[in-house]
Amino acid sequence: MNQSQSCQNKALFFGLCVPAIATSLIINSGITLQQANAQETQIQIAQQLKSPSATTEKARIAVLDFDFSSVSNPSYLSFLPGGSKGVSDILVNRLVKGGNFVVVERSQIDAILREQNLGDSGRVDASTAAQIGRILGVEAVIIGSVTQFDIQQRQSGGGFLGIGASTRDTDAYVKLNIRVVNTTTAEILLVAEGNGNNSQSDSQVSVFGIGGGAATSNEGRLLTLATEKAVDQVITELNTKSANLAALPKALPSVNAAVADVTGNTVILNKGKSDGYRVGMKLSIERVTKQVKDPTTGKVIRSITQPLGKIELVEVDATSSVGKITSGGKFKVGDIAKPVQ
Known part of the structure; x- marks a missing residue:
């Protein structure tokens, strides 16, 4: 089989087998195949340069510890890994995994707080957050509050002729809100809220006082899962604004x-x-x-x-x-x- 037969509906152009229509277009336009390929490559490069991922630098942000002052039962904080720092730790981990921001390590934040005696007086406001952010050399600082952090339990059941059954439902509720602060102006750029809950149900059956079934105590796990759900809602809102935050004027690093x-x-x-x-x-x-x-x-x-x-x-x-x-x-x-x- 010769080359022209193998091409069938295609045509030979400078020794290459190309579609006949494409050949006609190239001949009529007065450009060579090499020029056409070069133009296509230039178009692809231009499209890549226009891509936000190729041209937009990620915003540098810092996450300060959340305020728990409005929580009704602070003792529940002990159930969360890391205690009162647990919520901010989860948020930082989610932000790092998402890859839309450059997140400052906790050790750097702690060092600045100790060195400057900032945040020791209690709740950090937008002005203090901006000051901390400028020292860290970030464009934005996230401060937040946990407004609900609760465990609720319900017990139900009954018995007949010495046989009893009971059910215990445990629910964990977490609600939090964040503010994103511009470190240059101390302006609040974004407010977001997250709500999360997680439940567990345990059943137990007893015959003449002898019980069977399971009743476990997983308050810490339930609170952690509820917190993760609330944080995920906040992360979704942050990701939608990542390009806007990346466009903020870049802060100068404070470290020589x-x-x-x-x-x-x-x-x-x-x-x-x-x-x-x-x-x-x-x-x-x-x-x-x-x-x-x-x-x-x-x-x-x-x-x-x-x-x-x-x-x-x-x-x-x-x-x-x-x-x-x-x-x-x-x-x-x-x-x-x-x-x-």
């Missing part, structure tokens, strides 16, 4: 980096995405010329630095960044890199 390597025009820093560093960020490279110490404790209370130049980040991973020198020079390992834009 140190120069780890200098090779030619390339500078490598010891901080990365986990500290809020991102591609396109500009940093001032400075050298410590003097350290001022507290005369009573001997601790360094201020470092005097000399600006040497600036770099712009071109590559960032979780723990390091690569920058190109845009001005100045003669940098060396150990110099300080301060975010300026």
Whole structure:
């Protein structure tokens, strides 16, 4: 069988077997097959660049511990893994798994709270949350309240001629609301509410006082499942606004980096995405010329630095960044890199 027979309804074009209609279009338009393929590739690239996932940087957020002050029975908190921190832990885990946000680790938040003595007075308001967020270098902070966290039980049953039957129903109810705070303006950007409940029913039969069946105590598990359902409702609302949150002005990291390597025009820093560093960020490279110490404790209370130049980040991973020198020079390992834009 020759090539023209195998093509049948197709035509030979520059030695290739292509549909006859496509061949006609290419010939009539005055372009070659190679040009057509190149144009198709350019269209595909343009479509990828327009994709939000390719162009939109994820918002960096922090989740503070929830307020339980309005819960009727605080003793139920002991049933939840992590106690009063359990709800925020579940929310953080769900946000991380969802992949729509960059979530600050709890250890960083706890360190800031201890260092700044913030949040110790009780309920955190929008202004305090914004202050914490600016220190953490995030665009938004989530604060929340748990307004219901209860266990309710119902007992029913009866007996006849020495035979009795009873049923115990246990219900867990969780209700919470969150506020998303803009760290730049302290404005509340989003309010969302979640409701969750989970139930368990146990039956027991007794004959002349001798019982059979099962009656278990799973309050902790029921409360955890109810909390997860409430959190999932909140997550759904957050995900619908993820693009809006990602469009917020990027916050400058509060943590300075140190120069780890200098090779030619390339500078490598010891901080990365986990500290809020991102591609396109500009940093001032400075050298410590003097350290001022507290005369009573001997601790360094201020470092005097000399600006040497600036770099712009071109590559960032979780723990390091690569920058190109845009001005100045003669940098060396150990110099300080301060975010300026």
